[in-house]
Amino acid sequence: MRNDPRPEGTRQRSRDAPEVAPGSGVSFVMPVLNERAYLARAVASTLAQDVPGPLELILALGPSTDGTTELAGELAERDARIRLVDNPAADIPVGLNRAIRASVHPTIVRVDAHSELSPGYTRRALETLARTRAGNVGGTMRAEGDTPFQRAAAQAYNSPIGLGGGAYHAGGEEREAESAYLGVMRRRVLDEVGLFDETIRRGEDWELNLRIRGAGYRVMFDPELSVTYRPRESWGRLTRQFLATGRWRGELVRRYGTRNSVRFFAPPALVVAVAGSGAVGALQAARTLRGVPAVLAALAHVPVAAYAALVLGFALARGAGGIRERAWLVAVLPTMHLAWGAGFLAGVARGARDTVDTSRLSGRNTPLP
Numbered sequence: 001m002r003n004d005p006r007p008e009g010t011r012q013r014s015r016d017a018p019e020v021a022p023g024s025g026v027s028f029v030m031p032v033l034n035e036r037a038y039l040a041r042a043v044a045s046t047l048a049q050d051v052p053g054p055l056e057l058i059l060a061l062g063p064s065t066d067g068t069t070e071l072a073g074e075l076a077e078r079d080a081r082i083r084l085v086d087n088p089a090a091d092i093p094v095g096l097n098r099a100i101r102a103s104v105h106p107t108i109v110r111v112d113a114h115s116e117l118s119p120g121y122t123r124r125a126l127e128t129l130a131r132t133r134a135g136n137v138g139g140t141m142r143a144e145g146d147t148p149f150q151r152a153a154a155q156a157y158n159s160p161i162g163l164g165g166g167a168y169h170a171g172g173e174e175r176e177a178e179s180a181y182l183g184v185m186r187r188r189v190l191d192e193v194g195l196f197d198e199t200i201r202r203g204e205d206w207e208l209n210l211r212i213r214g215a216g217y218r219v220m221f222d223p224e225l226s227v228t229y230r231p232r233e234s235w236g237r238l239t240r241q242f243l244a245t246g247r248w249r250g251e252l253v254r255r256y257g258t259r260n261s262v263r264f265f266a267p268p269a270l271v272v273a274v275a276g277s278g279a280v281g282a283l284q285a286a287r288t289l290r291g292v293p294a295v296l297a298a299l300a301h302v303p304v305a306a307y308a309a310l311v312l313g314f315a316l317a318r319g320a321g322g323i324r325e326r327a328w329l330v331a332v333l334p335t336m337h338l339a340w341g342a343g344f345l346a347g348v349a350r351g352a353r354d355t356v357d358t359s360r361l362s363g364r365n366t367p368l369p
């Protein structure tokens with residue numbers, strides 16, 4: 001059954017995306033901000049793609065402070081397929097739209113400066129687009145790390161315990177999906193639905209795919225497609241990333257309500273459970289609870305204890321690479337969940353307003369030990 005969030009009676013009949021001529025070319029679009037440590041690898045994996053026809057890579061350059069802009073200029077000088085556009089506001093959807101508007105080919109492939117495309121990714125995606133006539137096709141995010149902290153974060157990303165059951169995290173068979181990681185899209189479909197919403201700074205992919213599906217096009221998950229993703233390099237950066245992401249998800253709930261998947265409500269439920277357990281603990285320490293009320297109130301600790309056991313069990317069963325990586329995994333999972341959940345509650349209550357993911361805005365993205 002098709003995964004369609006719209007109420008009965010508002011759905012358009014399923015439509016096939018327009019076909020394009022074989023070998024008509026592909027435009028890769030990549031927003032870039034403070035990615036000097038990763039940009040060369042991301043660009044190399046993109047330019048190495050086996051594309052039937054011409055390709056171009058358009059880098060939308062935000063105001064980086066770590067030498068990324070200079071490196072991008074050097075890469076563009078070495079390869080004429082690389083083109084540069086400015087993104088002074090640094091917002092991802094703005095940069096993506098600037099790159100798309102500057103593109104010349106009928107198929108758009110979104111790429112990320114913190115990711116690397118697997119060999120054959122684009123050719124496979126083009127085949128799936130042509131076969132399914134979908135409006136967007138995406139695959140699996142395969143997180144990898146270079147340090148104990150990044151490897152722990154990658155394990156959390158790759159597990160349903162970490163980021164939930166989205167198709168591009170959970171894997172499985174080819175199927176229609178709610179959204180797509182990065183995505184390979186027909187330019188005419190993007191033009192029809194209005195490109196990325198520039199008022200949404202996080203969750204812009206989900207919102208775009210909501211409109212693609214609302215226009216009647218399919219969004220497909222192909223498990224044969226794989227993208228390597230490098231998580232944030234430190235605990236502080238990861239925390240800021242998930243706070244901002246959660247707050248924008250709260251904003252999307254304000255805008256789209258029940259069209260959001262129920263899994264998005266698990267982290268805020270955990271935050272409420274932790275807060276309730278903490279409040280009961282304070283009352284118990286003050287000895288203000290006695291008798292039956294004290295026994296009933298103690299039940300507030302059960303969900304938190306169960307969650308802690310789940311995290312510890314996961315770290316012991318799945319953690320690899322020694323004690324440091326396992327210890328980081330114990331810290332990373334609650335950080336991701338609680339930061340995202342706290343951001344979500346703030347977003348629902350007050351909206352995202354001008355919330356920005358500051359994990360990329362300052363300092364050098366040099367992997368830490």
